[in-house]
Amino acid sequence: xxIDQPEVHPSPQSxxxxxxxxxxxxxxxxxxKWLLVQPTSNTSMMVDSGTVSxxxxxxxVSTLAGELFDVTFIDERIGEKVxxxxxxxxxxxxxxxxxNASRAYAxxxxxxxxxxxxxxxxxxxxxxxxxxxEHATSVVYGEIESVWTDLATDVLLGSLKDVYKAETxxxxxxxxxxxxxxxxxxKSAKKYSALIPILATKGCPVGCNFCTxxxxxxxxxxxxxxxxxxxxxxxxxxxxxKKNVSFSFMDxxxxxxxxxxxxxxxxxxxxxxxxNANISMNFLHKPEIAELAGRSxxxxxxxxxxxxxxxxxxxxxxxxxxxxxxxxxxxNLHKNGVAIQGYFMFGFDNDSEESFQMTYDFIMENQIEFxxxxxxxxxxxxPYFDEMKSRLRHFDWDKYDTYHYMFEPSKMSGEKLLENFVxxxxxxxxxxxxxxxxxxxxxxxxxxxxxxxHRFTKKLKPEMFL
Numbered sequence: 029x030x031i032d033q034p035e036v037h038p039s040p041q042s043x044x045x046x047x048x049x050x051x052x053x054x055x056x057x058x059x060x061k062w063l064l065v066q067p068t069s070n071t072s073m074m075v076d077s078g079t080v081s082x083x084x085x086x087x088x089v090s091t092l093a094g095e096l097f098d099v100t101f102i103d104e105r106i107g108e109k110v111x112x113x114x115x116x117x118x119x120x121x122x123x124x125x126x127x128n129a130s131r132a133y134a135x136x137x138x139x140x141x142x143x144x145x146x147x148x149x150x151x152x153x154x155x156x157x158x159x160x161x162e163h164a165t166s167v168v169y170g171e172i173e174s175v176w177t178d179l180a181t182d183v184l185l186g187s188l189k190d191v192y193k194a195e196t197x198x199x200x201x202x203x204x205x206x207x208x209x210x211x212x213x214x215k216s217a218k219k220y221s222a223l224i225p226i227l228a229t230k231g232c233p234v235g236c237n238f239c240t241x242x243x244x245x246x247x248x249x250x251x252x253x254x255x256x257x258x259x260x261x262x263x264x265x266x267x268x269x270k271k272n273v274s275f276s277f278m279d280x281x282x283x284x285x286x287x288x289x290x291x292x293x294x295x296x297x298x299x300x301x302x303x304n305a306n307i308s309m310n311f312l313h314k315p316e317i318a319e320l321a322g323r324s325x326x327x328x329x330x331x332x333x334x335x336x337x338x339x340x341x342x343x344x345x346x347x348x349x350x351x352x353x354x355x356x357x358x359x360n361l362h363k364n365g366v367a368i369q370g371y372f373m374f375g376f377d378n379d380s381e382e383s384f385q386m387t388y389d390f391i392m393e394n395q396i397e398f399x400x401x402x403x404x405x406x407x408x409x410x411p412y413f414d415e416m417k418s419r420l421r422h423f424d425w426d427k428y429d430t431y432h433y434m435f436e437p438s439k440m441s442g443e444k445l446l447e448n449f450v451x452x453x454x455x456x457x458x459x460x461x462x463x464x465x466x467x468x469x470x471x472x473x474x475x476x477x478x479x480x481x482h483r484f485t486k487k488l489k490p491e492m493f494l
Contacts, residue, residue: 052181063110064099064100069429080106080219091204097183112138122136122149129153130425133162136163140164145166169191171230173203197231199250225275226275231280241280257292261296262299282306294320305329329369335373336387337379368396372400384452398478403431403432403449404434405428406420416435446491450490462479
């Protein structure tokens, strides 16, 4: 006599987490609906005005979520509106930086009142996940790619954890290519910058005490296979029907591993793209690197000079910045047709009124094409925030945009700080100063940026930065 054996189904524990998620997704009677939101900020400065960059982090969320769920993508910065009635959605997922945290929280609170599942992620919810948890069902700590399987599984099961934090971060080679379909769908997408955001590396082991990167992306430096980066570039070339597509690397420290960086640029030189990136100065003083950058299509390097004061650089652990290399770095890049977006910070304890004059002289003598000035802002969750907390003037996240006065430096009054901060910007962006800095430069978008900054800085007053 043959006895029928019961059919055995693998338990969730015996199946891989990915297979278990796929099974749950296939059993959905109808796909859950996600609303993804990029909030605008309430800052009075030019942070979310004019042309804005495509939000790559939220695009990655839409890429992952779009495989399993129906996705609606809203970016408030380009004029789209979050509906008051959220009855058409099951999950509301919001990304947040510190400067738009209050807006993100307001959206989260409204969604919770309508009994929606609310997921908060991004820099600010990672750095202050306990605060963010008060406005959400769950908080994603760090990058979503490394927790996605667990998060999506729990969404389908209807049993979410308070916080999703990866025990280990995934290798970048396992991450799928971002799908821009949802972000580019609305007519208002034409307000995005033409620069295509792209990632080649994540993480930074340097440990500047004011930086959030090690917490978000880890202290180890991870990289994608070079061929995957090139494949993504070719995809956009094909999508747009041209070779000279302009890319903007979102990496925090793309040049940390010189061998990877130079091999990537050698390959990029063969496919005809244009690009820009934030870059550390740790080896830009080498002429061959600047030559390779120019040959591979680099239009602009964004460099955090931060300060002309060696004591300040030491105090923030900016070891890659050596003052004796500053002029050499600039000269090498300029010789190879690469423009410089230079970042300069003011308000450190070692700053004095002379700091502003030294910075002005450096910018003018070295013809820095696009100087950007900011006030020292200790961001929550960083060692610098903990160090400065007792001296901070307020905890109004709307003003944590690097353009508001946070604390009084020890060597100058707040009044003098802001007076000199405004004066420096106006002097650097005067018509005569622009002509001197841009003399001999090609007529391109950097000239237009200078014109816009000329108009903007003329209106500045110290009280705007309070």
